Amino acid sequence: MLKYSGQTRVLVAVDCIIFGFDGESYKLLLIQRGFAPEKKKWSLMGGFVQPEESVDEAANRILKELTGLENVYMEQLHTFGALARDPVERTIAVAYFALIDIQKYEKQLSKEYHAEWFPFKDMPDLIFDHGQMVEMAKNRLRYKASLHPILFELLPEKFTLPQLQALYEGLYDTTFDKRNFNRKLLSTGLFLKQQDKDKDSSKKGAFFYKLDQSKYLTNFEAFLKFIPNPEKFLIT
Structure with a gap:
């Protein structure tokens, strides 16, 4: 087999930053590392790219090994190549x-990796440069959520307007005016009001809504910008 002469081989790994939303707050899925160095410390789910697979295939394999999930929203974030990032x-x-969606898939998590959901505000120290990866992923998600309805990947099929507000407020760590937020939300025409209510949070209850999938797919790029000037929310 032909190879480039005089070159040093390096390893290529994939690390998955898995975000979830439990209806009230954002969480990050972490595992306890099972081998040295940094054994039993908290880590992102990751692994090495195998010779017979692409980088995307490796990421999908790793996600499935941990969560049992396929065909979920996932995108490549960044390549980390500092010389001493792995000792x-x-x-x-x-x-x-x-x-x-945490509520839908939590029971499918692999027990082999001792996976656990951590709220953003209670996240433990992570190995290597994984903390930097998480902060960069938060940044990307905040920016993309201001342009597209990407956050609906975190919700169940039926949801309430208070859940939607909590979804956006939790990501941007801010508070939005309820009436103004709901008005902008419903003006998109992307939501189908249901007959039933969620009465777990109050006696009066809140109506459930569903995302109109046909409009969601055709109007994805034209989604109303809920967050003006999203750059002010980015982590620096």
Whole structure:
């Protein structure tokens, strides 16, 4: 087999930043590392790219191994290649972030990796440069959510307007005027009001809504910008 002569081989890894939303707050899915170095410390789910798979295929494999999920929203974030990022061997890591509905898929998590959901505000220290990966993923998600309805990947099929407001407020760590937020939300025409209510949070209850999938797909790029000047919310 033909190879380039005089070149040093390096490892390529994939790390998955898995975000979830439980109806009230955002969480990050972490595992306890099962081998040295940094054994039993908290880590993103990751692994090495195998010779027979692409980087995207490796990311999807790793996500499925941990959550049992396929065909969820996931996109490539950034390549991390600092010389000393892994103390064992020179390893270049390609980071991805994924969005999943916690309530729907929590029972499918693999027990092998001791996976646990952590609220953003209670996140433990992570190994290597994984903390930097998470902050960059938050930044990307905040910016994209201001332009497209990407956050609906985190919600169940039926949801309430208070849940939607909590979804946006939690990501941007701010508070929006309820009446103004609901008015902008419904003006998109993307939502179908249901007959039933969620009465868990109050006696009066809040009507459930569903996303109109046909309009969602055709108007994805034209989604109303809920967050003006999203750059002010970005982490620096």
